[in-house]
Amino acid sequence: MSTDGRQVLVVEDDRDLVALMEMVLTDAGYRVATACDGVEALARVAEEMPGVILLDMRMPGMNGWEFAREFRERYGRKAPLVVVTAAENARRRAEEIGAEAWLEKPFDLEDVLAAVSSQLAKG
Amino acid sequence: MGLIAVIYAAIGALWILFSDRAVFYLVHDPQTQVIFNTAKGWVYVGVTALLLHLFIRRSTAGLRRLDEEIKATFESLFDGVLVLDADGAVVEANQAAVQLAGVAQKEELLQSASAFAQRFQLSRPDGTQVSLQDLLKVQVAPGKSGGRQVSLRRADGGLRWIDVASAPLAGGDVNAPKLSLVVMRDVSEQKRFEEMRDDFLSVAAHEFKTPLAVIKAYAQLLEKRGAGPAPILQVINRQVDRLTRMVQQLLQVSRLRLGDAGLRREPFDLEEMVQGVVGRMRRMVDRHRLVVELGPAVPVEADRERLEQVLVNLIDNAVRFSPEGGDIEAAVAQDGAEAVVSVRDHGVGIPSERQAHVFEPFYRAHAGTSRDYGGLAVGLDISREIVARHGGRIWFESAPGRGSTFFFALPLSQGARRVH
Numbered sequence: 001m002s003t004d005g006r007q008v009l010v011v012e013d014d015r016d017l018v019a020l021m022e023m024v025l026t027d028a029g030y031r032v033a034t035a036c037d038g039v040e041a042l043a044r045v046a047e048e049m050p051g052v053i054l055l056d057m058r059m060p061g062m063n064g065w066e067f068a069r070e071f072r073e074r075y076g077r078k079a080p081l082v083v084v085t086a087a088e089n090a091r092r093r094a095e096e097i098g099a100e101a102w103l104e105k106p107f108d109l110e111d112v113l114a115a116v117s118s119q120l121a122k123g
Numbered sequence: 124m125g126l127i128a129v130i131y132a133a134i135g136a137l138w139i140l141f142s143d144r145a146v147f148y149l150v151h152d153p154q155t156q157v158i159f160n161t162a163k164g165w166v167y168v169g170v171t172a173l174l175l176h177l178f179i180r181r182s183t184a185g186l187r188r189l190d191e192e193i194k195a196t197f198e199s200l201f202d203g204v205l206v207l208d209a210d211g212a213v214v215e216a217n218q219a220a221v222q223l224a225g226v227a228q229k230e231e232l233l234q235s236a237s238a239f240a241q242r243f244q245l246s247r248p249d250g251t252q253v254s255l256q257d258l259l260k261v262q263v264a265p266g267k268s269g270g271r272q273v274s275l276r277r278a279d280g281g282l283r284w285i286d287v288a289s290a291p292l293a294g295g296d297v298n299a300p301k302l303s304l305v306v307m308r309d310v311s312e313q314k315r316f317e318e319m320r321d322d323f324l325s326v327a328a329h330e331f332k333t334p335l336a337v338i339k340a341y342a343q344l345l346e347k348r349g350a351g352p353a354p355i356l357q358v359i360n361r362q363v364d365r366l367t368r369m370v371q372q373l374l375q376v377s378r379l380r381l382g383d384a385g386l387r388r389e390p391f392d393l394e395e396m397v398q399g400v401v402g403r404m405r406r407m408v409d410r411h412r413l414v415v416e417l418g419p420a421v422p423v424e425a426d427r428e429r430l431e432q433v434l435v436n437l438i439d440n441a442v443r444f445s446p447e448g449g450d451i452e453a454a455v456a457q458d459g460a461e462a463v464v465s466v467r468d469h470g471v472g473i474p475s476e477r478q479a480h481v482f483e484p485f486y487r488a489h490a491g492t493s494r495d496y497g498g499l500a501v502g503l504d505i506s507r508e509i510v511a512r513h514g515g516r517i518w519f520e521s522a523p524g525r526g527s528t529f530f531f532a533l534p535l536s537q538g539a540r541r542v543h
Contacts, residue, residue, distance in 0.1 A: 014333055020344060086330065087325060090429050105335075105336035106332060
């Protein structure tokens, strides 16, 4: 599977879900970085600009909204954001922060993989 | 009053007619007759003066009492009340209004309309300024509480949310009354409760759905890796989807029951929405074929997420009530100024004696039969509520044993209506 070596950053506070995403994306041949809140995510981004960011919205510490605002301010649209949320209005949340795509929890793994590959393809 | 005047006039007339004659018969000496007549005149004046005095005293006491009663009622109201003159200036205010505005005394409220609006920063929920005269346009309808919500900045800087209604007072015609009442109800607590409720519901959604997401994703991972028997993992997946839909319905019903009326309208193509929803739901069904009848674009201006919920509920029902599988057909059509969405199944149908109740919350048309397919039985109630809030309607046709078709109709968006 060709993934052109770019990294996928998973920002999610639920450890089980982070572990799962890591396995699924690694299985699919991606390099994966993880962060459990917005602050850690900014640190990961500073180390390496990912090809796509999967972003949970509700997290302790710096949440998804704050991270998105901060990220856009510092890096503009250098990486696409994919909102992954359990909120009822995932699509609107995504629009609010200007995210490129959204996934509603619970999601299908196929949708996660499709979102990642289509966002990477665009970049 | 009228009766008293008539009695007085009658007694006066009788007195005039008969008193002179009585004196004439009783007293024969003309000199004495003159004295008697003069005395009679004085007595008449004296008695009338006394009666007049008593009468006036009694009626002013009555008026004063009425005045006090009105005043006591006015002052004891829990709602703040302002009395405005024709120019919109505040000419009277009650104690509740004084407390609501947080001023020390009533006199601080008695200002012109613009000075009042400026001092207390009356504004609508979207932040735009509003004047007292604007508030007068909100007339009180009997049996209807609340007109419009505005915020008011108290003298101490605190923000209060008030529900405003107004009514013209007697005097002048209804459209330009000399005096008007503005009634202000403090709904800040209610507003705070609504915010807490929204927070709670969004936390609840998150807390319920995160573990469901984890279970579902792990089941799918095992299936993907071939690490477990696929049929079993698919059951887990399907049951998680079922639980997710129930959690969603519970959250929706709480929102609607707790009175969240806010629709977030946006223009979109209904056709495209139906295709999207059907596409997503296809993966959740195994024995059914979901078919969309394609047609031209149907533009509406509506709350897309809410309508997606309606369609999900209808398709979910269609799937559950056609246990043998088969086709489920979704279609969108334009009918005059309306957009009509329909979902048809070829399932068990609804017994005719139970058809009248299907939109009631918690009503199970198949309760007590072998065809009770579970679920929370709130989907149609929620759907009807959502459609009604869009100014639309929802209905169905059903033949027991042959299946049901559920329809909902919405007004087309303005632009589209002009074209057709």
